[in-house]
Amino acid sequence: MVRRILPLIAGLVWASSAFGADYSLLNVSYDPTRELYADFNKAFAAAYQKQTGKSVEIKQSHGGSGSQARAVIDGLQADIVTLALAYDIDAIAAKGLVAADWQQRLPLNAAPYTSTIVFLVRKGNPKGIKDWDDLIKPGVSVITPNPKTSGGARWNYLAAWGYAQKKYGSADKARKFVADLYQNVPVLDTGARGSTVTFVERGVGDVLLAWENEAFLAQREFGKDKFEIVSPPLSILAEPPVAVVDRVADKKGTRAVAEAYLKYWYSKEGQEIAARNSYRPHDPEIAKEYEKSFAKVELFTIEDVFGGWTKAQKDHFAEGGIFDQIYKN
Amino acid sequence: MSMQPGYVTSTTRMRGYAPAADVSVAAPSPRRQSARPLPIAAPRDLRTEPGPIRFIIIALAVTFLSIFVVLPLVVVFAQAFSKGISAYLGALAEPEALAAIRLTLLVAAISVTLNLVFGVIAAWAISKFDFAGKTFLITLIDLPFSVSPVISGLVFVLLFGAQGFFGPWLQAHNVHILFAVPGIALATIFVTFPFVARALIPLMQEQGTLEEEAAISLGASGLQTFFRVTLPNIKWGLLYGVLLCNARAMGEFGAVSVVSGHIRGETNTMPLLVEILYNEYQFVSSFAIASLLAMLALITLVVKTILERRLDEGRVPDGD
Numbered sequence: 001m002v003r004r005i006l007p008l009i010a011g012l013v014w015a016s017s018a019f020g021a022d023y024s025l026l027n028v029s030y031d032p033t034r035e036l037y038a039d040f041n042k043a044f045a046a047a048y049q050k051q052t053g054k055s056v057e058i059k060q061s062h063g064g065s066g067s068q069a070r071a072v073i074d075g076l077q078a079d080i081v082t083l084a085l086a087y088d089i090d091a092i093a094a095k096g097l098v099a100a101d102w103q104q105r106l107p108l109n110a111a112p113y114t115s116t117i118v119f120l121v122r123k124g125n126p127k128g129i130k131d132w133d134d135l136i137k138p139g140v141s142v143i144t145p146n147p148k149t150s151g152g153a154r155w156n157y158l159a160a161w162g163y164a165q166k167k168y169g170s171a172d173k174a175r176k177f178v179a180d181l182y183q184n185v186p187v188l189d190t191g192a193r194g195s196t197v198t199f200v201e202r203g204v205g206d207v208l209l210a211w212e213n214e215a216f217l218a219q220r221e222f223g224k225d226k227f228e229i230v231s232p233p234l235s236i237l238a239e240p241p242v243a244v245v246d247r248v249a250d251k252k253g254t255r256a257v258a259e260a261y262l263k264y265w266y267s268k269e270g271q272e273i274a275a276r277n278s279y280r281p282h283d284p285e286i287a288k289e290y291e292k293s294f295a296k297v298e299l300f301t302i303e304d305v306f307g308g309w310t311k312a313q314k315d316h317f318a319e320g321g322i323f324d325q326i327y328k329n
Numbered sequence: 330m331s332m333q334p335g336y337v338t339s340t341t342r343m344r345g346y347a348p349a350a351d352v353s354v355a356a357p358s359p360r361r362q363s364a365r366p367l368p369i370a371a372p373r374d375l376r377t378e379p380g381p382i383r384f385i386i387i388a389l390a391v392t393f394l395s396i397f398v399v400l401p402l403v404v405v406f407a408q409a410f411s412k413g414i415s416a417y418l419g420a421l422a423e424p425e426a427l428a429a430i431r432l433t434l435l436v437a438a439i440s441v442t443l444n445l446v447f448g449v450i451a452a453w454a455i456s457k458f459d460f461a462g463k464t465f466l467i468t469l470i471d472l473p474f475s476v477s478p479v480i481s482g483l484v485f486v487l488l489f490g491a492q493g494f495f496g497p498w499l500q501a502h503n504v505h506i507l508f509a510v511p512g513i514a515l516a517t518i519f520v521t522f523p524f525v526a527r528a529l530i531p532l533m534q535e536q537g538t539l540e541e542e543a544a545i546s547l548g549a550s551g552l553q554t555f556f557r558v559t560l561p562n563i564k565w566g567l568l569y570g571v572l573l574c575n576a577r578a579m580g581e582f583g584a585v586s587v588v589s590g591h592i593r594g595e596t597n598t599m600p601l602l603v604e605i606l607y608n609e610y611q612f613v614s615s616f617a618i619a620s621l622l623a624m625l626a627l628i629t630l631v632v633k634t635i636l637e638r639r640l641d642e643g644r645v646p647d648g649d
Contacts, residue, residue, distance in 0.1 A: 075491035076590040
C-alpha cells in the first residue's frame with residue numbers, strides 16, 4: 001500500500017521542481033547570515049536580471065563558519081564563501097582553492113559589512129549587566145558558543161580579551177579575566193545560532209554574548225518585551241569577509257557573476273540591505289541613515305590587539321592554545 | 330533430549346507463584362538455533378501480586394509511556410498546527426520543504442531498493458550455505474549498527490572528499506559524490522544496510538534448506554528455486570525488513586548531515602531541514618516537517634504490527 005502511494009506523492013512533489021536559471025551560484029556562509037542572504041540574494045538576482053538580462057539563482061548553505069570552510073575544502077562546490085572570519089577563508093586559500101591575496105581583491109579587507117559583539121539580556125536586565133566586568137561577577141551565567149568550532153565565539157572571546165587587555169594593561173590580566181569569564185559559562189554550543197537558541201528558547205543563562213545582528217534578530221523574533229540589548233562601551237570590530245572561490249568559479253564558468261555578486265555588497269542597495277539586517281554598513285550615507293539603530297561603541301580591531309587572525313588563531317584557539325589551557329582548569 | 334527430569338518445574342516455579350500443577354514448556358528443539366522465545370503452553374493467570382502493587386506498576390508504565398512517547402508526539406503536532414491548518418500546509422508547500430521531501434523520498438527509494446537486493450543476497454548466502462568467513466560476514470553486516478552515524482558520514486568524506494582517497498580523481502573527472510545526492514544515498518545505504526539482512530537471516534535459517542533441496546531434486550534451476558520457493562517463504566520477513574530500512578532511511582540525520590553540505594533546496598533532507606528551520610525560529614515550518622516524519626513513524630508502526638502478525642502466521646509451526 002505504502003509502496004503504491006509513494007510514487008504518487010513523489011510524482012506530485014517532482015512536478016513542482018524548480019526551473020533552471022542562466023547561472024546558479026552556491027554561497028557557503030556561516031550561521032547567523034540566513035536572513036541577511038535571503039534578503040540580499042533576492043535583491044541581487046533582480047538587479048542582475050535588470051542589468052544583464054540574465055537570471056541567476058543563488059543557493060545557500062549555512063553552518064558553523066569553521067565547519068563550512070572544512071566542507072568547501074572537502075569539495076563542497078561553493079562559488080562564493082561568506083564566512084565569519086578571515087582565518088576560515090585563509091584555511092581554504094591554503095588548499096589553493098582561493099587566491100592567497102583574496103583579502104586585497106575587494107575594498108575594506110573584503111568585509112563589506114561589519115558587526116560587533118554585544119550582550120543580550122533578559123527583560124529589565126535583572127543582573128544589571130552594563131559592561132564586560134559584570135560578566136565575571138559570581139552568579140552571572142554567560143552563554144557563548146565554543147570558540148573551537150564557532151566563528152562568532154572566537155569574536156566573543158577576542159572581544160573580552162581585548163577589553164581586559166586595554167583596561168588592565170597586560171596580557172596576563174586579560175588571560176585571568178577571560179578565564180574568569182569562562183568559569184561563568186555553563187554550556188558551550190557548537191555554533192552561534194545554537195547559543196542563541198539555548199539562551200532565548202531554553203531560557204538558560206543571564207546574558208548571551210552575541211553578534212550585534214544576531215541579538216537584534218532575536219529581539220525582532222521574540223519581541224522587545226522579552227530581551228534587551230546592552231552594548232558595552234568597548235568591543236571588537238568584527239569583519240566577516242567574503243571571497244570568490246576561484247577554482248570552483250573558474251570550473252563552473254561563474255566567475256563574472258560571482259564577482260558581480262560580491263561587488264553588489266558595496267553598492268548603496270547592498271549597504272542598505274546590510275543595515276536593514278542590523279549589520280553595520282560602511283557607506284557613510286547609509287550609515288548616517290541608520291545611525292540610530294546602532295549604539296555608539298568604541299571598536300578595536302583584531303590587528304590592533306592580536307596582530308591579525310593567523311596569530312590570534314595560533315595563540316588562542318589552536319590545539320593546546322590559551323583557550324585550551326584556560327578551559328581545562 | 331538431554332533434559333534432566335524436574336528441569337521444567339524448577340525454573341518456572343518461582344517464589345510467589347501458585348504451585349505449578351502441570352506446567353509444561355515446549356522443549357527446545359536441538360535442531361534449531363533460533364533466538365525466538367519459546368511459546369509457553371497452557372498459560373496460567375500470573376497476576377498474583379496484590380491489587381495496589383499491580384496498579385502502581387501499571388500507572389508507572391503508563392506515565393513513562395505518556396511522558397516519553399505520547400507527549401513528544403502531541404507536542405510536535407500541536408506546534409505544527411499552532412498557527413492553523415493553512416500555515417501548516419503553507420509550510421509544507423514551501424519550495425525548500427518540497428525539495429527536502431523530494432530528496433528524502435529519492436534517497437529512501439534508492440537505498441531501500443539497493444539494500445533489498447544486497448540484503449536478500451547476503452541473507453541467502455549466510456543462511457543457506459556454509460563457507461569460510463561466514464561469521465566475519467555477519468559481523469560486517471552488523472557494523473553499521475555499532476558505528477556512530479557521524480563516523481559513517483565521515484568515512485565517506487575521507488573517501489570521496491576533495492582531500493580524500495578518491496577525491497583528486499573525482500575532481501578531475503568532474504564527478505560529484507560528496508555534498509550531492511550520490512553521497513547522501515551512499516551514507517544512507519551504509520547506515521540502513523543491516524535492516525533487511527538482519528530481518529531475513531533468522532527466518533531463513535529457521536526455514537532450513539529442505540524445501541530448496543526438494544525443489545532442486547525435482548529439477549528446478551537455481552533461480553527458479555529462489556523465486557518460487559525461497560522468496561515466497563520470506564516475503565513477510567522481507568517486507569518487515571524493508572519497512573524498517575525505509576523508516577531509518579527517511580529519518581537518518583547524523584551520517585547525512587556530514588555529507589550533505591546543507592545546500593538549501595538541494596541537499597537538505599527532511600530531518601536536516603527540521604533542524605535548520607528550528608534554528609531559524611520558524612517553528613511552525615519546522616514542526617510541520619517533523620510531523621510528516623512522525624506520521625511516517627506512525628504508519629511504519631501500524632504496518633509493522635500487521636506484518637509481525639503475518640510473519641508469525643507464516644512461520645513453520647514449531648516442532649512438536
